Amino acid sequence: MQRRREPGNEHAEAASKEGVLKALDTSAAALRARLGESLVSVQKFDVPMEATTPSLDALKAYSMGVAAAAPRAIPNPFPT
Numbered sequence: 001m002q003r004r005r006e007p008g009n010e011h012a013e014a015a016s017k018e019g020v021l022k023a024l025d026t027s028a029a030a031l032r033a034r035l036g037e038s039l040v041s042v043q044k045f046d047v048p049m050e051a052t053t054p055s056l057d058a059l060k061a062y063s064m065g066v067a068a069a070a071p072r073a074i075p076n077p078f079p080t
Contacts, residue, residue, distance in 0.1 A: 008035070020056050 010031040012023040025046075032042050053059050 010034075017056050018054065021054065021059065 010027040012027040014020045014023040029042055029046055033039060053062070
């Protein structure tokens with residue numbers, strides 16, 4: 001994984017599709033710290049994405065399912 005630092009953003013590259021979630025997790029923690037979040041807070045709320053799934057394909061499928069179901073799952077409190 002290669003990381004490049006720029007103010008306000010984080011860049012990471014994974015060697016394979018299986019490494020994408022780990023690279024994203026590492027970049028998110030680094031960006032949060034650089035934007036001023038305390039190290040204690042970053043560590044406290046840092047939940048590795050692997051805790052959910054190590055599979056990028058599974059995460060993508062789950063996200064698509066949630067997005068497809070969301071409009072039906074949450075009723076609009078202001079009907080037109």
